[in-house]
Amino acid sequence: MFVSPAYAQAAGGGAAGLTSFVPIILIFAIMYFLMIRPQQKKMKEHKAMISALRRGDQIVTQGGIIGKVTKVKEDNEIEVEIAQGIKVRVVQSTVATVLNKTEVSEG
Template identity: 45%
Template sequence: MLFGLLVSTAYAQTAPAGGQPSAFEMFVPFIFIFVIFYFLIIRPQAKRQKDHQKFLSEVKRGDEVVTSSGILGTVEGITDQFVTLEIAPGVRVKMLRSQIATSQKAATAEDKK
């Protein structure tokens, strides 16, 4: 009697309750996490990068800009890859165009907020 009770208890513990989940059911959490990452991280970063590329294409001579290293200057010359900034009267620095972070007006507007 006791042996029969132990065997039936053992079978009850090892028997699957509802079977194994399908492959789709196993990937649903991963799909859900990817969708969250896409909308919270990937999409906003791509939009920010697109806006920055548009800003860089519209930079022209005379614009006041801030570089990614924090240097404030006025654009004196511009080519496809390089920008010449005047950072002080008579002091000019040549740097990569991609290193321009934002316009000086936008940077000061963010500081006032």
Template identity: 45%
Template sequence: MGLIGIAYAMGTTGQNAAQGAGGGLAAFVPLILMILIFYFLLIRPQQKRQKEHRQMLANLKKGDHVITQGGLHGTITGLTDSVVTLEIADGVRVKVQRGYIVGVVSPGKDKE
């Protein structure tokens, strides 16, 4: 190995060491950006929907027309902390877990 080979080997080692120190931080930038994108596109909207759903469940009252996760439409006739009694037809009442209420609908949409 000649003088040029030794100089080349020494030069690349020094350059790689300098790149390694700054390259470590630069390698994490795409990872940090991906985490931020996931947070703003997936996690944050899901948390917002969960908060709205909890708020809707807390505001349920007798007489509200609701739809369940299974697709049943009914009118609330009774409420407890965890169970909602729905009247789905004249004289037909069913009990549903409060968490399975998907939303409150207007009475006009219930008949469609």
């Protein structure tokens, strides 16, 4: 009288199990190209910008502070002058953008 649901599931075969994973694989591939890869590229550009910081550059920190780099220290810090005679120490990774780059003086 009642047909067990197990009989209907067993008739599908092995190939049906593999095709059910294809959409999941496609979703992961799309997420990689739309989210993960651009984020990695952005992080790489930010790291290059931070490593190129030098004295005289005008920067904006992630906190919104605008200032001029007065000293680049070895321990991942920079010294930033935010007003005449007022200098603060800032972690290099918190630099959001570089507004004005100083020219490299040769000689």
